[in-house]
Amino acid sequence: MKVVKFGGSSLASAEQFAKVGKIIRADKTRRYVVPSAPGKRHNKDTKVTDMLYKCYGLAEADEDFRVLLMKIKDRYDSIINGLNLRVNLEEEFKVISKNFKEKIGEDYAASRGEYLNGIVMAAYLGYKFIDAAEVILFDEDGNLKLEETLKVLRARLEETPNAVVPGFYGSKPDGSIKTFSRGGSDITGSIVARAVHASLYENWTDVSGCLVADPRIIDNPVPIDVITYRELRELSYMGASVLHEDAIFPVRKAGIPINIKNTNAPEDPGTLIVESTVTKPSYTITGIAGKKGFVAVNIDKDMMNGEVGFCRKVLQAFEENDISIEHMPSGIDTMTVFVHQDEFKEREQQIIGSIRHKVDPDIIDMEGDLALVAVVGRGMKSTRGTAGRIFSALAHSKINVKMIDQGSSELNIIIGVSNSDFEDAIKAIYDIFVETRL
Numbered sequence: 452m453k454v455v456k457f458g459g460s461s462l463a464s465a466e467q468f469a470k471v472g473k474i475i476r477a478d479k480t481r482r483y484v485v486p487s488a489p490g491k492r493h494n495k496d497t498k499v500t501d502m503l504y505k506c507y508g509l510a511e512a513d514e515d516f517r518v519l520l521m522k523i524k525d526r527y528d529s530i531i532n533g534l535n536l537r538v539n540l541e542e543e544f545k546v547i548s549k550n551f552k553e554k555i556g557e558d559y560a561a562s563r564g565e566y567l568n569g570i571v572m573a574a575y576l577g578y579k580f581i582d583a584a585e586v587i588l589f590d591e592d593g594n595l596k597l598e599e600t601l602k603v604l605r606a607r608l609e610e611t612p613n614a615v616v617p618g619f620y621g622s623k624p625d626g627s628i629k630t631f632s633r634g635g636s637d638i639t640g641s642i643v644a645r646a647v648h649a650s651l652y653e654n655w656t657d658v659s660g661c662l663v664a665d666p667r668i669i670d671n672p673v674p675i676d677v678i679t680y681r682e683l684r685e686l687s688y689m690g691a692s693v694l695h696e697d698a699i700f701p702v703r704k705a706g707i708p709i710n711i712k713n714t715n716a717p718e719d720p721g722t723l724i725v726e727s728t729v730t731k732p733s734y735t736i737t738g739i740a741g742k743k744g745f746v747a748v749n750i751d752k753d754m755m756n757g758e759v760g761f762c763r764k765v766l767q768a769f770e771e772n773d774i775s776i777e778h779m780p781s782g783i784d785t786m787t788v789f790v791h792q793d794e795f796k797e798r799e800q801q802i803i804g805s806i807r808h809k810v811d812p813d814i815i816d817m818e819g820d821l822a823l824v825a826v827v828g829r830g831m832k833s834t835r836g837t838a839g840r841i842f843s844a845l846a847h848s849k850i851n852v853k854m855i856d857q858g859s860s861e862l863n864i865i866i867g868v869s870n871s872d873f874e875d876a877i878k879a880i881y882d883i884f885v886e887t888r889l
């Protein structure tokens with residue numbers, strides 16, 4: 452049995468709905484469907500969720516929100532009419548309008564995108580509609596109550612062979628609506644998959660899986676066929692956007708793989724995300740990702756190495772200023788701390804002052820505008836010379852490497868370069884492993 456989640460661009464219009472219908476009907480085991488709200492139909496379009504946030508903002512400011520609300524209704528009506536469905540959302544929109552007037556809450560407003568799309572989807576497929584407010588449960592503070600949710604959801608779905616459960620929201624004990632953070636329909640899909648012990652969680656989007664590198668930097672990067680949860684976590688953390696971060700946990704625990712698939716090219720295999728695999732990655736590396744905007748704080752002090760507690764005191768200066776640390780390469784009498792530039796810059800002088808006070812260093816200097824590039828791959832462990840190839844590729848491209856960090860798991864190598872070398876560094880690494888398959 453499969454649980455299928457469709458993203459906003461897969462459900463943006465009647466044409467897209469028709470593709471989704473074909474996909475679901477092609478496989479009887481696709482029994483539970485989690486839709487997002489209608490997304491963008493083209494580059495300049497606006498997602499229904501964003502329209503709802505804006506519309507509710509007007510309601511809260513006591514401005515006229517009805518024109519925008521009717522525009523949202525038009526989005527649904529064009530889907531309903533395009534599919535020749537006999538669904539009428541008139542009453543639903545009356546209720547929404549009344550609730551907006553009463554300023555019921557932003558989460559309620561945002562959740563209506565998925566709620567209404569769920570109603571339309573259920574009518575289109577002839578599946579039962581289950582309001583997520585009844586089965587996805589949060590506590591008073593807005594934290595998901597996973598165990599209780601699984602229990603309630605399982606009981607409901609056991610008696611329903613096919614159902615549509617809208618993504619992105621649930622309810623608190625007082626009945627008020629609570630959403631996950633943006634992109635949260637991925638989490639709902641994962642929870643539903645876990646509740647019904649699905650054999651696979653299919654996450655349908657508009658790309659043929661996770662890509663080896665960012666398509667804004669590399670033209671037509673190749674997709675990744677199989678990736679482990681740990682690799683995915685490393686790549687997502689470094690900026691590759693594939694799935695909502697919190698979507699991994701529910702299925703990972705139950706050993707359910709996720710298949711990222713493309714609604715516009717359903718025959719493409721997409722990317723399979725698994726706990727572990729003996730499948731060798733197609734290239735030595737699985738993926739490359741990175742982020743700009745870091746600062747390196749270098750601290751030098753003669754005989755630092757012999758001073759017990761030195762690192763702790765330096766790190767405390769960051770902790771006391773609520774700054775999280777990204778990496779910490781060190782030498783005998785020097786240590787460097789990598790932090791996010793935007794966070795750090797606001798507390799810069801306090802932190803420097805505090806380090807001086809705590810450890811009395813000989814020199815503190817800083818270098819900003821740095822980028823980190825992560826080269827991730829389970830294949831690196833069993834391959835010799837990966838680091839050598841990375842650094843010779845960077846040297847050939849005349850890129851100065853400012854920091855190197857390889858975790859003991861040998862799952863990734865992190866390289867620090869200037870912000871201005873970021874794109875070239877990714878291109879050089881992609882070329883050497885993928886284009887020339889060295």
Ligand code: ASP
Pocket residue numbers: 458459487488498500501564618619632633634635636637
């Ligand atoms: N519609 C919501 C958003 O735009 C949730 C989702 O699509 O997953 O963030």
